[in-house]
Amino acid sequence: MTSSTQVQLVSRPRGWxxxxxxxxxxxxxPALAPGQVRIRNEFLSVDPYMRGRMxxxxxxxxxxxxxxxxxxGAVGRVEESTSDDLPVGTLVVHDxxxxxxxxxxxxxFRAVAEVPGAPSSLHLGILGMTGLTAYVGLTAxxxxxxxxxxxxxxxxxxxxxxxxxxARLLGASTVIGSAGSAEKVALLEGKYGYDRAxxxxxxxxxEQLAQAAPDGIDxxxxxxxxxxxxxxxxxxxxxxxxxICGAISQYNxxxxxxxxxxxxxxxxxxxxxxxxxxxxxxxxxxxxxxxxTGWFADGRIAxxxxxxxxxxxAVDAFLAMMRGANTGKMVVRL
Amino acid sequence: MTSSTQVQLVSRPRGWxxxxxxxxxxxxxPALAPGQVRIRNEFLSVDPYMRGRMxxxxxxxxxxxxxxxxxxGAVGRVEESTSDDLPVGTLVVHDxxxxxxxxxxxxxFRAVAEVPGAPSSLHLGILGMTGLTAYVGLTAxxxxxxxxxxxxxxxxxxxxxxxxxxARLLGASTVIGSAGSAEKVALLEGKYGYDRAxxxxxxxxxEQLAQAAPDGIDxxxxxxxxxxxxxxxxxxxxxxxxxICGAISQYNxxxxxxxxxxxxxxxxxxxxxxxxxxxxxxxxxxxxxxxxTGWFADGRIAxxxxxxxxxxxAVDAFLAMMRGANTGKMVVRL
Numbered sequence: 001m002t003s004s005t006q007v008q009l010v011s012r013p014r015g016w017x018x019x020x021x022x023x024x025x026x027x028x029x030p031a032l033a034p035g036q037v038r039i040r041n042e043f044l045s046v047d048p049y050m051r052g053r054m055x056x057x058x059x060x061x062x063x064x065x066x067x068x069x070x071x072x073g074a075v076g077r078v079e080e081s082t083s084d085d086l087p088v089g090t091l092v093v094h095d096x097x098x099x100x101x102x103x104x105x106x107x108x109f110r111a112v113a114e115v116p117g118a119p120s121s122l123h124l125g126i127l128g129m130t131g132l133t134a135y136v137g138l139t140a141x142x143x144x145x146x147x148x149x150x151x152x153x154x155x156x157x158x159x160x161x162x163x164x165x166x167a168r169l170l171g172a173s174t175v176i177g178s179a180g181s182a183e184k185v186a187l188l189e190g191k192y193g194y195d196r197a198x199x200x201x202x203x204x205x206x207e208q209l210a211q212a213a214p215d216g217i218d219x220x221x222x223x224x225x226x227x228x229x230x231x232x233x234x235x236x237x238x239x240x241x242x243x244i245c246g247a248i249s250q251y252n253x254x255x256x257x258x259x260x261x262x263x264x265x266x267x268x269x270x271x272x273x274x275x276x277x278x279x280x281x282x283x284x285x286x287x288x289x290x291x292x293t294g295w296f297a298d299g300r301i302a303x304x305x306x307x308x309x310x311x312x313x314a315v316d317a318f319l320a321m322m323r324g325a326n327t328g329k330m331v332v333r334l
Numbered sequence: 335m336t337s338s339t340q341v342q343l344v345s346r347p348r349g350w351x352x353x354x355x356x357x358x359x360x361x362x363x364p365a366l367a368p369g370q371v372r373i374r375n376e377f378l379s380v381d382p383y384m385r386g387r388m389x390x391x392x393x394x395x396x397x398x399x400x401x402x403x404x405x406x407g408a409v410g411r412v413e414e415s416t417s418d419d420l421p422v423g424t425l426v427v428h429d430x431x432x433x434x435x436x437x438x439x440x441x442x443f444r445a446v447a448e449v450p451g452a453p454s455s456l457h458l459g460i461l462g463m464t465g466l467t468a469y470v471g472l473t474a475x476x477x478x479x480x481x482x483x484x485x486x487x488x489x490x491x492x493x494x495x496x497x498x499x500x501a502r503l504l505g506a507s508t509v510i511g512s513a514g515s516a517e518k519v520a521l522l523e524g525k526y527g528y529d530r531a532x533x534x535x536x537x538x539x540x541e542q543l544a545q546a547a548p549d550g551i552d553x554x555x556x557x558x559x560x561x562x563x564x565x566x567x568x569x570x571x572x573x574x575x576x577x578i579c580g581a582i583s584q585y586n587x588x589x590x591x592x593x594x595x596x597x598x599x600x601x602x603x604x605x606x607x608x609x610x611x612x613x614x615x616x617x618x619x620x621x622x623x624x625x626x627t628g629w630f631a632d633g634r635i636a637x638x639x640x641x642x643x644x645x646x647x648a649v650d651a652f653l654a655m656m657r658g659a660n661t662g663k664m665v666v667r668l
Contacts, residue, residue, distance in 0.1 A: 052602065225597070244600045259593025263559070266578045266609030268386065273607045275600030 002029045002038065006069040006099040007314050013054055016322075021054070022070075022315045029103055038080040038103040039092060043121040044311070044332040045073035045129075046318040047158075048223075048248045049277075061279075070314075071097035075112070075123045076334075086111060093123050098314050100334050115296060119305075125329035126162050126303045127292060133278040134162035134221070135288045137243035138170060141276045142219045146171030149213060151232055153177075153205075154223030155194065156184035158329035159245060163221045164192050165301060172219075176212050178205055178228060180324050187327060191302050206231040216240075224249045229273075230260035236269050244275040248322070304328030336363045336372065340403040341432040341648050347388055350656075355388070356404075356649045363437055372414040372437040373426060377455040378645070378666040379407035379463075380652040381492075382557075382582045383611075404648075405431035409446070409457045410668075420445060427457050432648050434668050449630060453639075459663035460496050460637045461626060467612040468496035468555070469622045471577035472504060475610045476553045480505030483547060485566055487511075488557030489528065490518035492663035493579060495638065497555045498526050503629060506553075510546050512539055512562060514658050521661060525636050540565040550574075558583045564594035570603050578609040582656070638662030 004027045013021045032038060050072055053064045064070060074097060078090045083106035086092060092109040096102040102109075112123050125131065137159075138144045150167045154160045155177025164175050177194045179185055180201055188197035198208040209217070209231045216237035222229055225247025232242060250257050265271060295301050306326035308317035314332050321330040338361045347355045366372060384406060387398045398404060408431060412424045417440035420426065426443040430436040436443075446457050459465065471493075472478045484501045488494045489511025498509050511528045513519055514535055522531035532542040543551075543565045550571035556563055559581025566576060584591050599605060629635050640660035642651035648666050655664040 229597070246601060247598055250598060256595035257598075258595055259597045261590035261592055263563070263593045264581055264584060264591075266607060267580060267611065269609065270611060270614060271609050273600060275603070275605050277601065277604060280604060 002101060003027060004029055004099050004101040004103075005311055007311060008069050009054060009064045009066055012056055012063075012066065017051070017054060017315075017319060019315050024312065027099075029101065032080060032082045032103065035083050035106055036081075036104060037078045037083055037086045037092075037106050037109060038101060039076040039094065039109060040079045041074045041076035041100055041102060041334050043075050043124055044098055044314060044334065045124040046314065046321050046330050046332065047072065048246050048322065050318065051322060069097060069099055071095055073097075073124050073129055074099075074102065075120050075128075076102065078109075081106075091120055091123070093128060098311065100311050113293075115293060118296065121305055121307075121329070121331045121333070122303065124331055125158055125305065126301060127289075127296065129278055130158045130329055131162045131166075131292055132281075132285055132288045133159050133245060134166050135292070136278055136281040136284055137221050137245055137276060138163060138167055138219070140281055140284060141243035141274050142221065142241045144170055144172060144219050147173045148218035149174040149176070149216065150219045150221065151176045151178075151209060151213065151217045151235065152221045152223075153225075153228035153232075154246075154248060155179050155188050155192075155197065156327050157223060157324075158326070159223055160221075161188075161192055161302070161304065161328050164188065164194050167219075167221075168193055169295060169300065174213070176209070176217070178209075178224070184327060187304070191304075200228070204231075206234055209235050219243070221245060222247070226250055226257065230262060233260050233262045233265045233271070236265060236271050238269050240269060240271045242271070242273045244273055306330045308332045310334065336435060337361060338363055338433050338435040338437075339645050340434075341645065342403050343388060343398045343400055346390055346397075346400065351385070351388060351649075351653060353649050358646065359403075361433075363435065366414060366416045366437065369417045369440055370415075370438060371412045371417055371420045371426075371440050371443060372435060373410040373428065373443060374413045375408045375410035375434055375436060375668050377409050377458055378432055378648060378668065379458040380648065380655050380664050380666065381406065382580050382656065384652065385656060403431060403433055405429055407431070407458050407463055408433075408436065409454050409462075410436065412443075415440075425454055425457070427462060432645065434645050447627075449627060452630065455639055455641075455663070455665045455667070456637065458665055459492055459639065460635060461623075461630065463612055464492045464663055465496045465500075465626055466615075466619055466622050467493050467579060468500050469626070470612050470615040470618055471555050471579055471610060472497065472501055472553070474615055474618060475577035475608050476555065476575040478504055478506060478553050481507045482552035483508040483510070483550065484553045484555065485510045485512075485543060485547065485551045485569065486555045486557075487559075487562035487566075488580075488582060489513050489522050489526075489531065490661050491557060491658075492660070493557055494555075495526055495636070495662050498522065498528050499635060501553075501555075502527055503634065508547070510543070510551070512543075512558070518661060521638070525638075534562070538565075540568055543569050553577070555579065556581070560584055560591065564596060567594050567596045567599045567605070570599060570605050572603050574603060574605045576605070576607045578607055640664045642666045644668065
């Protein structure tokens with residue numbers, strides 16, 4: 001019999017989650033029914049959106065159930081199969097989350113192509129949902145046009161490092177990013193081709209952005225919210241568009257947070273703020289994969305991963321990611 | 335020689351404008367050059383956007399120049415002409431604003447059709463820019479679809495009374511509006527066909543809207559901003575869209591005003607907030623005029639006007655409009 005080690009949510013955190021909000025259990029798995037597969041996971045994804053699901057509040061996906069295993073992105077290989085669609089050895093991604101072994105009907109898993117030179121974890125990052133999120137935000141949501149200036153908040157994160165590169169490949173003239181350390185700023189300007197990177201801990205981001213973009217910004221890709229959204233509203237040119245992907249600065253707030261003090265610019269500059277989740281735009285996945293695979297093969301895509309080892313560190317990895325300890329995508333290797 | 339009585343801005347108001355910020359002057363007009371017309375104005379328009387232009391801050395139109403005549407919408411008749419395009423007697427609209435007599439090149443004036451049963455002032459209101467603003471906001475900006483629920487702030491104002499009626503004619507299933515008095519609420523539910531009207535002075539608008547729209551709202555047409563925007567953000571269904579036309583609650587603020595505390599809903603509900611000005615959408619003017627003229631002829635359009643008499647009351651009319659003393663469009667009759 002095979003057992004699966006799984007991490008479950010046992011209480012809804014108020015403010016910052018703590019290790020006590022989770023427990024690790026071992027589950028005995030039944031034999032496969034016809035048409036099922038068993039997956040040995042290689043990497044688990046930890047993502048900011050998971051914080052929202054830990055609360056009971058209405059959100060774009062249902063809250064996590066207390067007492068059940070944390071779901072989320074994972075990549076692994078078929079080690080046993082009763083499905084012709086997914087033979088043993090197939091690399092798959094799925095949403096069954098924080099467990100070392102996952103099993104179920106083959107339809108719950110999606111085979112992904114092996115990409116030369118790419119570790120399988122990239123299917124959780126730049127080649128997967130993270131990269132698609134960046135692509136959807138810049139194209140379908142913000143309508144980036146050639147020659148425009150783009151500002152990215154949380155630019156050294158998983159999505160942010162993808163946004164900067166894709167913006168450039170789509171023809172942005174200037175790409176400016178924010179991050180929370182001198183090391184990340186150096187990385188953005190060096191490895192990721194940002195024209196300017198701003199350390200938001202050095203001075204108010206609104207002042208820094210005004211100086212870095214004296215001719216204004218056209219597109220804002222927001223992962224942070226709060227003071228960053230306010231800074232963008234102040235810097236927007238007429239007809240500026242914001243793709244609002246997240247607001248990590250506010251996910252652990254325990255009460256209402258005042259919004260930006262300059263929303264009046266929405267009218268005077270004819271701005272659009274548009275929130276989105278990647279799951280609503282799966283029709284772009286094929287186009288994205290084709291373009292991204294080409295860019296990757298041409299050596300035009302850089303990436304970083306921050307890797308925590310072992311399922312016992314999944315909670316620590318999640319909390320470290322929420323604190324901004326990662327550069328690029330945070331994953332847990334099993 | 336003809337003289338023109340004109341109202342000029344003499345100082346930039348801080349907070350609420352006062353009569354001392356304006357002066358009335360008499361200007362002697364030269365004889366017409368070839369291709370020019372002289373217009374005897376019948377009605378002047380006073381509009382919320384004018385408050386923004388009285389400040390020096392960047393906006394979608396240049397600030398008013400201190401010491402010059404207030405510009406803005408007006409309607410009048412050609413009383414002298416050296417242009418074949420605009421013979422004497424033609425009804426025209428123009429943007430030369432607060433003066434009893436306007437003259438200049440014929441290109442600065444646009445002939446409008448006489449509409450049976452409509453006073454010429456309606457070309458400043460429901461048949462003119464005000465109606466077009468409502469139409470553009472509901473169609474091009476918010477993308478209203480049949481069967482959707484619409485919330486309109488400032489619903490008893492010039493734009494608001496147009497929005498409610500047009501929303502219904504475009505197929506909205508439920509139209510909810512807010513206003514600042516019991517009389518206006520009664521008018522909205524009676525004359526203007528709103529399903530529900532809320533008096534924002536009775537209780538927090540956020541609570542009232544939640545009760546009035548238990549199944550949520552899909553489209554928000556905002557003239558007010560502040561607590562009304564916050565209420566809409568709380569009530570939006572997934573993929574809700576806001577057409578942000580104005581924020582009259584904040585135009586006379588003397589400092590920054592905190593934004594809504596629930597902008598996080600932008601992402602979780604995948605919302606779009608879009609500011610606009612009607613001047614960017616003149617390509618819809620022909621379509622609007624055709625449809626609105628038909629609705630009007632069919633007796634399907636109600637309207638109110640609040641009329642102040644005489645150019646000497648233009649400033650008072652403007653201030654009364656800013657305080658919400660008008661029902662429907664506020665105009666000055668000359």
